[in-house]
Amino acid sequence: DGGITQSPKYLFRKEGQNVTLSCEQNLNHDAMYWYRQDPGQGLRLIYYSQIVNDFQKGDIAEGYSVSREKKESFPLTVTSAQKNPTAFYLCASSIRTPRAQFFGPGTRLTVL
Amino acid sequence: AQSVTQLDSQVPVFEEAPVELRCNYSSSVSVYLFWYVQYPNQGLQLLLKYLSGSTLVKGINGFEAEFNKSQTSFHLRKPSVHISDTAEYFCAVSGSQGAQKLVFGQGTRLTINP
Numbered sequence: 501d502g503g504i505t506q507s508p509k510y511l512f513r514k515e516g517q518n519v520t521l522s523c524e525q526n527l528n529h530d531a532m533y534w535y536r537q538d539p540g541q542g543l544r545l546i547y548y549s550q551i552v553n554d555f556q557k558g559d560i561a562e563g564y565s566v567s568r569e570k571k572e573s574f575p576l577t578v579t580s581a582q583k584n585p586t587a588f589y590l591c592a593s594s595i596r597t598p599r600a601q602f603f604g605p606g607t608r609l610t611v612l
Numbered sequence: 613a614q615s616v617t618q619l620d621s622q623v624p625v626f627e628e629a630p631v632e633l634r635c636n637y638s639s640s641v642s643v644y645l646f647w648y649v650q651y652p653n654q655g656l657q658l659l660l661k662y663l664s665g666s667t668l669v670k671g672i673n674g675f676e677a678e679f680n681k682s683q684t685s686f687h688l689r690k691p692s693v694h695i696s697d698t699a700e701y702f703c704a705v706s707g708s709q710g711a712q713k714l715v716f717g718q719g720t721r722l723t724i725n726p
Contacts, residue, residue, distance in 0.1 A: 504655075533714075542702060542716040543656075550711055558713070590655055598644055598712035603655035 503527065504604035506591050511609045513578070513585070521576045521607045523591030532574035533592040533601060536560060543590065549574055550597055578609065586611045614639040614705045618717035625693055626725050633688040633720045635703035645686040646704040646714070647677055656702060662686065663708070673697070698724045 504525045513519045525532065531550050535543040545558030549568040563582025568574055574593075578585045588608050592601040619634040637643065644663050648656040660671025667679040677688045686703060700719045706712040 506655075540719075542718045545713060548713070588653075592656075598706040598708065598710075598714070600646060600658055600661050601714055602658065603648075605655045606653070608653070 504591060504593055504602060506589075506604040506607050508607060509605065511607055513609065513611050515611055516580045518577055518579050519609065521578070521589055521591075521609070523574045523576065523604060524572055525574075525593045525604075526572060527593055527595075527602065528571070529593035529595050529602075530571070531594045531597050531599075531601075532568065533594075534558075534564070534566065534574070534576045535590045535592065537588040537590060537606075546576065546589075548597075585609055614643065614707060614712075614715045616703050616705050616715055616717040618701075618703050618720050620720050621718065622721045622723065624723045624725060627695055628692050630691050631689065631693050631697075631722065633701050633703075633722065635686045635688065635717060637684050637686065637703075637705045639684075639705065639707060642708045644706050644708050644712075645677075645679060646706075647671065647675070647686070647688050648702045648704065649673075650700045650702065650719075652699075659688070659701075693722075693724050695724050695726065697722060 507522045533548040534546040547566040549555035565577045590606045591604040594601045617636045625631045646661045647659040650656045660669045662679045670676045703717040706714045
C-alpha cells in the first residue's frame with residue numbers, strides 16, 4: 501500500500517538531547533513537509549523540500565534541522581536549541597507544490 | 613501571502629442534523645483550497661479540494677464545499693452528520709502558481725451529540 505510512515509509514534513527525550521524523527525513515503529512524491537501541531541492550534545510549517553538535496557525553512561525552523569538525501573525520506577532532527585519541543589509532529593508529502601498534501605500518522609514528542 | 617480564518621472554534625450539533633463549518637481566506641492571487649479532517653492522535657486526512665472548475669466540490673464521507681470567490685469563502689457542509697464525524701476540521705489555502713506553501717486555519721472541533 502502506498503502511504504507515508506512516521507516513526508516512532510511516541511518519543512520521549514531528556515532536555516539537552518537531540519532526537520531524530522523519521523518520515524518515509526512510497527508515493528513517489530517530489531515534495532515533503534514537516535509541521536508542528538500544539539494543542540488547540542493549527543499546523544505550523546517547520547521545513548519543506550521540493551526536490552532531493554534541497555530544502556527551505558518554514559515559519560518556525562529555529563531549533564530544527566532536516567536532510568533530503570533520498571526522494572523517499574525526509575528526517576527531522578529536533579535539537580537542544582529548540583526551547584519548547586513537546587508537540588505533535590506531522591510529516592506530509594505532495595506530488596509537487598502547490599498541490600494537496602498527504603499526511604503521515606504523526607509522532608508525539610515529549611520532553612521530560 | 614495567504615491567510616485563513618475558520619470562524620468557529622467549536623461546533624456542537626445533534627446526530628442526523630445538517631452542519632456547516634465556515635472558512636474564509638485572503639489572497640492577492642488565485643488560490644487552491646482544501647479541507648482536512650483529523651481524528652484524535654492521528655494525522656490529517658484530505659476531505660476535498662478545489663483547484664479549478666466547478667465551484668461545488670464533493671468529497672469523502674458525504675461532505676461538500678462551495679468556493680465563493682466574491683466572498684472569499686470555502687464553507688464545508690454535510691446534510692446529515694453521524695457520531696463518527698466527531699473530529700477536528702482544518703481549512704487550508706495555497707496560491708495556485710509556483711512553490712506555494714499551504715496555510716492552515718486554526719481548526720474547528722465538530723462534536724456530534726446523540
